[in-house]
Amino acid sequence: MPQTLYEKLWQDHVVHQEADGTALIYIDRHLVHEVTSPQAFEGLKLAGRKPWRISSIVATADHNTPTDHWDRGIEDPVSRLQVETLDANIRAFGALAYFPFKDPRQGIVHVVGPESGATLPGMTVVCGDSHTSTHGAFACMAHGIGTSEVEHVLATQCLLQKKSKTMLLQVDGVLGRGVTAKDVALAIIGRIGTAGGTGYAIEFGGSAVRSLSMEGRMTLCNMAIEAGARLGLIAVDEVTIDYLRGRPFAPQGARWEQAVVHWRRLRSDDGARFDRVIEMPAAAIGPQVTWGTSPEMVVPVDARVPDPASEPDPVKREGMERALRYMGLSPDLPICDIALDKVFIGSCTNSRIEDLRAAAAVVRGRTVASNIRLALVVPGSGLVKRQAEEEGLDEIFRAAGFEWREPGCSMCLAMNADRLEAGERCASTSNRNFEGRQGAGGRTHLVSPEMAAAAAIAGHFCDIREWL
Amino acid sequence: MEKFIRLDGLVVPLDRANVDTDAIIPKQFLKSIRRSGFGPNLFDEWRYLDVGEPGRDDSLRPLNPDFVLNQPRYRGAQILLARQNFGCGSSREHAPWALLDFGLRTVIAESFADIFFNNCFKNGILPVVLPAAEIDALFALVEATPGCHLVVDLEQQVVLRPDGRSLPFAVDPFRRECLLNGWDDIGLTLRHAELIKAFEARRREQQPWLFA
Ligand code: SF4
Numbered sequence A: 001m002p003q004t005l006y007e008k009l010w011q012d013h014v015v016h017q018e019a020d021g022t023a024l025i026y027i028d029r030h031l032v033h034e035v036t037s038p039q040a041f042e043g044l045k046l047a048g049r050k051p052w053r054i055s056s057i058v059a060t061a062d063h064n065t066p067t068d069h070w071d072r073g074i075e076d077p078v079s080r081l082q083v084e085t086l087d088a089n090i091r092a093f094g095a096l097a098y099f100p101f102k103d104p105r106q107g108i109v110h111v112v113g114p115e116s117g118a119t120l121p122g123m124t125v126v127c128g129d130s131h132t133s134t135h136g137a138f139a140c141m142a143h144g145i146g147t148s149e150v151e152h153v154l155a156t157q158c159l160l161q162k163k164s165k166t167m168l169l170q171v172d173g174v175l176g177r178g179v180t181a182k183d184v185a186l187a188i189i190g191r192i193g194t195a196g197g198t199g200y201a202i203e204f205g206g207s208a209v210r211s212l213s214m215e216g217r218m219t220l221c222n223m224a225i226e227a228g229a230r231l232g233l234i235a236v237d238e239v240t241i242d243y244l245r246g247r248p249f250a251p252q253g254a255r256w257e258q259a260v261v262h263w264r265r266l267r268s269d270d271g272a273r274f275d276r277v278i279e280m281p282a283a284a285i286g287p288q289v290t291w292g293t294s295p296e297m298v299v300p301v302d303a304r305v306p307d308p309a310s311e312p313d314p315v316k317r318e319g320m321e322r323a324l325r326y327m328g329l330s331p332d333l334p335i336c337d338i339a340l341d342k343v344f345i346g347s348c349t350n351s352r353i354e355d356l357r358a359a360a361a362v363v364r365g366r367t368v369a370s371n372i373r374l375a376l377v378v379p380g381s382g383l384v385k386r387q388a389e390e391e392g393l394d395e396i397f398r399a400a401g402f403e404w405r406e407p408g409c410s411m412c413l414a415m416n417a418d419r420l421e422a423g424e425r426c427a428s429t430s431n432r433n434f435e436g437r438q439g440a441g442g443r444t445h446l447v448s449p450e451m452a453a454a455a456a457i458a459g460h461f462c463d464i465r466e467w468l
Numbered sequence B: 001m002e003k004f005i006r007l008d009g010l011v012v013p014l015d016r017a018n019v020d021t022d023a024i025i026p027k028q029f030l031k032s033i034r035r036s037g038f039g040p041n042l043f044d045e046w047r048y049l050d051v052g053e054p055g056r057d058d059s060l061r062p063l064n065p066d067f068v069l070n071q072p073r074y075r076g077a078q079i080l081l082a083r084q085n086f087g088c089g090s091s092r093e094h095a096p097w098a099l100l101d102f103g104l105r106t107v108i109a110e111s112f113a114d115i116f117f118n119n120c121f122k123n124g125i126l127p128v129v130l131p132a133a134e135i136d137a138l139f140a141l142v143e144a145t146p147g148c149h150l151v152v153d154l155e156q157q158v159v160l161r162p163d164g165r166s167l168p169f170a171v172d173p174f175r176r177e178c179l180l181n182g183w184d185d186i187g188l189t190l191r192h193a194e195l196i197k198a199f200e201a202r203r204r205e206q207q208p209w210l211f212a
Helices: A006-013 A039-046 A079-093 A108-115 A129-139 A145-154 A181-190 A212-225 A238-245 A253-263 A314-328 A353-363 A384-388 A395-399 A449-458 B027-031 B094-101 B114-121 B132-144 B173-181 B183-191 B195-206
Strands: A015-016 A023-026 A027-033 A055-061 A095-098 A124-127 A141-144 A156-160 A165-170 A200-205 A231-233 A276-279 A288-290 A298-300 A342-345 A374-377 A427-430 A443-445 B006-013 B079-082 B104-108 B126-129 B149-153 B158-161 B167-168
Touching: A006 A141, A006 A200, A006 A231, A015 A212, A015 B195, A023 B195, A027 A108, A027 A145, A039 A095, A039 A145, A055 A079, A055 A108, A079 A124, A108 A124, A108 A129, A108 A212, A108 A384, A124 A129, A124 A145, A124 A200, A129 A141, A129 A212, A141 A231, A145 A156, A145 B114, A145 B183, A145 B195, A156 B183, A181 A212, A181 A276, A181 A288, A181 A298, A200 A212, A212 A231, A212 A238, A212 A353, A238 A253, A276 B079, A342 A353, A342 A449, A353 A384, A353 A395, A353 A449, A384 A395, A427 A449, B006 B104, B006 B132, B027 B094, B104 B132, B104 B149, B114 B126, B114 B173
Parallel strands: A027 A055, A027 A124, A055 A095, A124 A141, A165 A200, A165 A276, A200 A231, A342 A374, A342 A427, A427 A443, B006 B079, B079 B104, B104 B126
Antiparallel strands: A015 A023, A023 A156, A288 A298, A288 A443, B006 B149, B149 B158, B158 B167
């Protein structure tokens, strides 16, 4: 019987199955960061247990680390303790690789995994972080877990799971100029809602998805969680294989050849049945901007802020009104008339080299508008930063008035010093616009790197298609 | 993990859809390396009029009198009534830890986000899914009835209303078993240690590159 990619991956990892379908799933790669692991290591210690297989662990510190003045260390004592706790735990228990604070390869866990080749097709990848869905771009069964499950994976190398339903999101056609993977992701969430993918594993397919680079595919799978799906998936093709060749933890020589043969099978069979299929014509997707406090509150840049009065569902209408109050916006305002205070280019959604190149291309030779108090570029990892500097991108950003920072999660969730003040409005390339996400009272609009760059220059949102 | 069998508790209604984990417990409190102590910061941004920071004495902070958890009639609530997609957003288990630390042992909602739903079971919290019409009716009931209690019975898989009506709910048999007995998942899984070892050995042979 023809199988979907998800079904193949599932079948390949079942160790044992209970009568009600709950399965014990083997975990190949365990990514670890400082925020969701301390209580798990603590639990392990208290129970007198050891990690089952330390060669599955790749760890880094990213959420709490500062993005400037690295010479001063981590000044916030609470953040410092959390990062030091990770250091101590990895020292005590071991790992395949650890990229601590200030290591040249340190960075956001979802950027570091793929770029080091620690994420390989066909793996199960877990991390105590919901954006683990990112790794599904490599045909991995990859999803976020809670801290109890982090401990469970450490102790047993397995997770208890129920099989998800399958959804195919078919994006066919050619994406317009200025339309990126981020816009596809936001448009999908706008269409199916933040709970639209709940209970599903979403496979992204179609010619527009195939035409994306690995980095674009990671952006798309990264946002699968914002559509409610724990995992996103994209089949292996030549783009996947080319990306992995030569990466430090990717197999070499004869093993590489053997692995590639295996990887090429990681696609849904022709005629495989999905529980739900949704088609999104690529040509209909324009650059997107969120206007509210949930990623599903999104419209094309040439639209206006929607009017709650036209929403028939009372719970939804209430939510829209609340969001508009929080965001300080009124219905029918053209998106391009929204002025900004800050701009953030970074996060595991959009901080890879291609994102920075795209933003730099918009910024080159221009100057950040005078109403922008802070325009921040935070590369996803130390390696991305170095690459960008070799290409001179840092100079382009600095010359325009952007700040060029050290890698980390930064203002995506503002656990470090980078944050919005109450009432400040930000164009952000991150993935969540929840109330307070980038700082208490801060107002976040999610956009692509190109759109964020253009907004920094103009001081307000503008349609990137008019700039190209 | 504490068992969950049957709970007769006061209900607090949180009438919002898509309550995300950033709202349940804001990120500054995620810096803690402990599992407990999150209760005072549950729904921090909605509960207080100022901005919370870890290490502060929350009892000295100005409360937002409009927020439902601060209203005297809901003091001591053990059951949270919510709308659709409760717990969306991040995987932070600090969210169920905060609910638990505050004293909430069950959340009744129209739907939940996956990871949050899963995290609840690991911490002795029972998430109950009921149809939208029943949720609407419960909101109306709780609003209209000061001191409204519900009984959540996991053994019978029903929510009992004060008027005697019982609302059945579904739950995975395996998760139900674990919650009823307070079982530790890790202990359960390690009973299969030999199976895991055999699986791993086979995998190492077939796909050696995964074990570099
Ligand atoms: S960049 Fe943002 S979304 Fe990504 S792992 Fe860091 S905090 Fe989470």
